[in-house]
Amino acid sequence: MPDHKSIAPLVHGPYIGQRVRAGVFGTRGGPVINENAQIVTFENEPIPGLYGAGNVIAHPLVTAYPGGGGTLGPCVVFGHVAGKSITAAAGN
Numbered sequence: 001m002p003d004h005k006s007i008a009p010l011v012h013g014p015y016i017g018q019r020v021r022a023g024v025f026g027t028r029g030g031p032v033i034n035e036n037a038q039i040v041t042f043e044n045e046p047i048p049g050l051y052g053a054g055n056v057i058a059h060p061l062v063t064a065y066p067g068g069g070g071t072l073g074p075c076v077v078f079g080h081v082a083g084k085s086i087t088a089a090a091g092n
């Protein structure tokens with residue numbers, strides 16, 4: 001094996017494996033929502049029946065990340081708002 005600082009043979013076990021998976025921290029693009037969690041057009045008009053929250057929408061704080069919870073907070077809040085908007089639109 002060629003001499004390399006980052007690569008070495010595994011000779012002394014046992015070894016512990018750890019699965020590494022990709023995750024999404026937040027999005028900066030994507031559909032924009034209004035205060036009712038309705039996805040809006042480029043003209044800021046709500047698209048009937050289309051709601052969004054979390055990582056599938058453009059983040060409500062745009063490029064800001066104010067601290068821990070800065071992405072989970074809006075995700076949970078606008079998920080709740082979307083649910084309320086949908087039940088209100090359904091007349092419940």
Ligand SMILES: Cc1cc2nc3c(=O)[nH]c(=O)nc-3n(C[C@H](O)[C@H](O)[C@H](O)COP(=O)(O)OP(=O)(O)OC[C@H]3O[C@@H](n4cnc5c(N)ncnc54)[C@H](O)[C@@H]3O)c2cc1C
Nearest residue numbers: 022023024025026053054055056068069070071072073075
């Ligand atoms: C390493 C890491 C650390 C983080 N730390 C913080 C933190 O400290 N504070 C904070 O506020 N935020 C943090 N975040 C960001 C936060 O976790 C996300 O913003 C939040 O989980 C987004 O929620 P979501 O419901 O929109 O998406 P997700 O939590 O990604 O949920 C989407 C779900 O949809 C499922 N799915 C995808 N495709 C399909 C399909 N075709 N059919 C059915 N199901 C599907 C996925 O399996 C997943 O369960 C962190 C993210 C990462 C990756």
